[in-house]
Amino acid sequence: MSGPVPYRRVVVDAPEQLRVETASLPAEVPEGHARLRPAAIGICGSDLHVLGGHHPFVSYPVHPGHEVVGGVVAVGAGVDPTWVGRAVALEPSLACGVCRTCRRGKYHLCEDLRVMGFQAPGAMGELADVPLDRLHPLPDGMPAEHGALVEPLAVATHALRLAGDVAGCDVVVLGAGTIGLTCAVVAREDGAKVLVVDTDDARRRVAAERFGFEVASTVGEQAFDVALECVGNEPALRSAIAAVVKAGTVMVIGVHGHDPAIQAGWVQDRELRLQGTLMYQTEDVQRAIELLADGRVDAGAWIDARVPLEEAQRGYDLARAGGATLKVLLIP
Ligand SMILES: NC(=O)c1ccc[n+]([C@@H]2O[C@H](COP(=O)([O-])OP(=O)(O)OC[C@H]3O[C@@H](n4cnc5c(N)ncnc54)[C@H](O)[C@@H]3O)[C@@H](O)[C@H]2O)c1
Ligand SMILES: [Zn+2]
Ligand SMILES: [Zn+2]
Numbered sequence: 001m002s003g004p005v006p007y008r009r010v011v012v013d014a015p016e017q018l019r020v021e022t023a024s025l026p027a028e029v030p031e032g033h034a035r036l037r038p039a040a041i042g043i044c045g046s047d048l049h050v051l052g053g054h055h056p057f058v059s060y061p062v063h064p065g066h067e068v069v070g071g072v073v074a075v076g077a078g079v080d081p082t083w084v085g086r087a088v089a090l091e092p093s094l095a096c097g098v099c100r101t102c103r104r105g106k107y108h109l110c111e112d113l114r115v116m117g118f119q120a121p122g123a124m125g126e127l128a129d130v131p132l133d134r135l136h137p138l139p140d141g142m143p144a145e146h147g148a149l150v151e152p153l154a155v156a157t158h159a160l161r162l163a164g165d166v167a168g169c170d171v172v173v174l175g176a177g178t179i180g181l182t183c184a185v186v187a188r189e190d191g192a193k194v195l196v197v198d199t200d201d202a203r204r205r206v207a208a209e210r211f212g213f214e215v216a217s218t219v220g221e222q223a224f225d226v227a228l229e230c231v232g233n234e235p236a237l238r239s240a241i242a243a244v245v246k247a248g249t250v251m252v253i254g255v256h257g258h259d260p261a262i263q264a265g266w267v268q269d270r271e272l273r274l275q276g277t278l279m280y281q282t283e284d285v286q287r288a289i290e291l292l293a294d295g296r297v298d299a300g301a302w303i304d305a306r307v308p309l310e311e312a313q314r315g316y317d318l319a320r321a322g323g324a325t326l327k328v329l330l331i332p
Pocket of ligand 3: 095096097098099100101102103107109110111112113
């Protein structure tokens with residue numbers, strides 16, 4: 001019988017206290033689980049909120065890592081051994097399966113939802129044991145690091161699925177961060193005419209030069225069928241509500257830490273639809289994988305930096321600096 005398996009992983013002990021520690025996994029992979037060796041882990045805004053101490057739904061210590069691509073190196077009892085060696089992307093949500101929303105098929109809105117990397121341990125390390133049903137196989141030949149974009153791209157495929165048919169529509173995306181640009185790319189793929197709006201010069205340049213979008217620093221009024229708000233602040237949501245035509249749709253994708261004051265009178269009088277989105281479901285993850293696999297979405301366009309796991313703090317600092325940097329990957 002061999003002993004526990006040591007590995008390195010990132011832990012955030014308290015706000016602004018990040019370190020790389022040695023942890024261990026049992027020699028035997030738990031039943032129904034796969035042992036994942038991450039190839040790359042993306043750092044996103046929510047990870048920065050955890051480090052900064054302003055994520056509302058975590059308690060420390062936090063073991064981050066939810067934008068994960070890797071390979072299966074071992075499996076537990078009850079798991080088909082042909083999983084070993086497969087490249088996979090992680091769907092980090094853990095749902096109870098029995099609450100009202102789970103029973104209605106909306107497990108991503110589970111009343112007891114836990115997300116790996118926030119309320120449950122994530123996979124920002126050399127190894128992680130993960131329930132098999134949270135893993136999505138990736139097609140052969142996809143560059144390993146591209147799988148790290150599956151998670152943020154699934155936010156967009158979910159949002160566009162809830163937005164409805166946008167073919168031929170005028171769509172404005174507010175915010176040219178990773179999420180705004182995944183949403184913009186999926187909307188364009190779905191046949192929309194897309195304008196990307198950001199208040200930041202560097203981000204507008206990224207949207208225009210790297211992704212080929214028409215860009216602007218402000219939004220006109222009543223000019224769009226659909227507005228995708230991918231910022232999470234009051235000015236952006238107010239701009240989105242002002243931007244849409246009568247009977248238009250405003251997708252609230254940005255996370256609002258502070259309750260914004262919005263133009264409810266216009267929502268009523270113009271019969272606007274305000275639709276929130278949270279994460280994604282399996283079908284959205286699968287569409288994200290398809291878009292990456294057939295090259296319609298180029299994950300490389302988001303990836304700006306690769307930083308060794310042991311230098312995780314530097315990776316977080318780079319991600320925090322923002323500007324022309326979209327996605328920073330940690331490489332174990
Ligand atoms: N719904 C979900 O499930 C989900 C999932 C992931 C992230 N998010 C949220 O999506 C939002 C965007 O995430 P991100 O990683 O792309 O963030 P980001 O900070 O990289 O990008 C936000 C962009 O908005 C721009 N901006 C700020 N004020 C603006 C305004 N008034 N008008 C237009 N642009 C403005 C900023 O310059 C920045 O480029 C965040 O609120 C994040 O928490 C939501
Ligand atoms: Zn994320
Ligand atoms: Zn549930």
